[in-house]
Amino acid sequence: MDGRYFRNMPALSAEECAVLRQKHVCVVGCGGLGGFLIEILARIGVGTMTVIDGDVFDVTNLNRQLLCEEALLGTKKAEAAAARVSRINSDVKIKAITEFLTMENGSRLLEGSDLVVDALDNIDSRRTLAAVCAKKNLFLVHGAIGGWFAQITVVAPGSGVLDKLYPPKAQVPNKGNPSFTPALCASIQGTEAVKLLCGKPSTLLNKLMLIDLRTLEFTKINL
Amino acid sequence: MKVLVKFFVFDLPPGFADAELELPEGSVVEDVLDACLDLLEQRNVTMDVNELKTATVMVNDKWSDPGDPVADGDTVSIIRPMDGG
Numbered sequence: 001m002d003g004r005y006f007r008n009m010p011a012l013s014a015e016e017c018a019v020l021r022q023k024h025v026c027v028v029g030c031g032g033l034g035g036f037l038i039e040i041l042a043r044i045g046v047g048t049m050t051v052i053d054g055d056v057f058d059v060t061n062l063n064r065q066l067l068c069e070e071a072l073l074g075t076k077k078a079e080a081a082a083a084r085v086s087r088i089n090s091d092v093k094i095k096a097i098t099e100f101l102t103m104e105n106g107s108r109l110l111e112g113s114d115l116v117v118d119a120l121d122n123i124d125s126r127r128t129l130a131a132v133c134a135k136k137n138l139f140l141v142h143g144a145i146g147g148w149f150a151q152i153t154v155v156a157p158g159s160g161v162l163d164k165l166y167p168p169k170a171q172v173p174n175k176g177n178p179s180f181t182p183a184l185c186a187s188i189q190g191t192e193a194v195k196l197l198c199g200k201p202s203t204l205l206n207k208l209m210l211i212d213l214r215t216l217e218f219t220k221i222n223l
Numbered sequence: 224m225k226v227l228v229k230f231f232v233f234d235l236p237p238g239f240a241d242a243e244l245e246l247p248e249g250s251v252v253e254d255v256l257d258a259c260l261d262l263l264e265q266r267n268v269t270m271d272v273n274e275l276k277t278a279t280v281m282v283n284d285k286w287s288d289p290g291d292p293v294a295d296g297d298t299v300s301i302i303r304p305m306d307g308g
Contacts, residue, residue, distance in 0.1 A: 033308045121308035146305030149232040164279065164286045170304040171273045175234060177307050210231045210302065217240075219231065221300060222284045 016198040023197045024048040029119030030077035035066035036186035042085040048093040053077040054100035064179040106132030118142040134158040143189040147175025148213040150185035154205040224295035231302045253289040
């Protein structure tokens, strides 16, 4: 469709837009973070996307998950993601995987991806994803939220960053998930994903961004 | 000796972003965490002990374990893990 990517420019060059259309991104998790990430990556023109989630929508997702609608409660999140992408941008080749990523199926599910985005919601699944990415030599754009807080980093394959961020006995109390937190976190993850796909340096490679939305403090820590 | 402690993404009241702690020579990271709990208690700030004790700790921007030593002038960053999506 002529003009679809016109407003990407000049923030992105025409060449970079063309590069994005050749790329394949895998978004693992189609919930709060994943919904916004899939929207961002589809609209900017990533050519191929695999979206993975074995879960279905429930009523508690309505407060924040972009893909969740009242009429979709009980339906598969990954299928809803694929349907929305098809309505937004028919240029995108989209594949929905309605199972959870595991050590057993991970290599197969990530096959062909240029980049992986972590939009999961628990520590064990994140560790599994990082291990599969290390095995496949894939960069991982990590994001996580909790209440008024968010964190984002870019994980080089095999760097072990997620194992450090999540010590073995880490306790993660429930801080809630208001609508604005996943939107912001996903925007920054999407930004770093686009940079990496276009061959630009990622600002968050080996750095952890920590965000406190109560005070609007954004801190970058060297890892 | 004195160390500067920085709390990241903990749900603490305003003014608790960092604190300077006085510790005996030979202290380790775990002693810093205990001193943090004492300080918070003195200031009537409630924090789950496990939440603090299982957090990620960096000393001068380097990953650290509970038994690692700290020295005068060190900056100890304590980062609360979060996993929501």
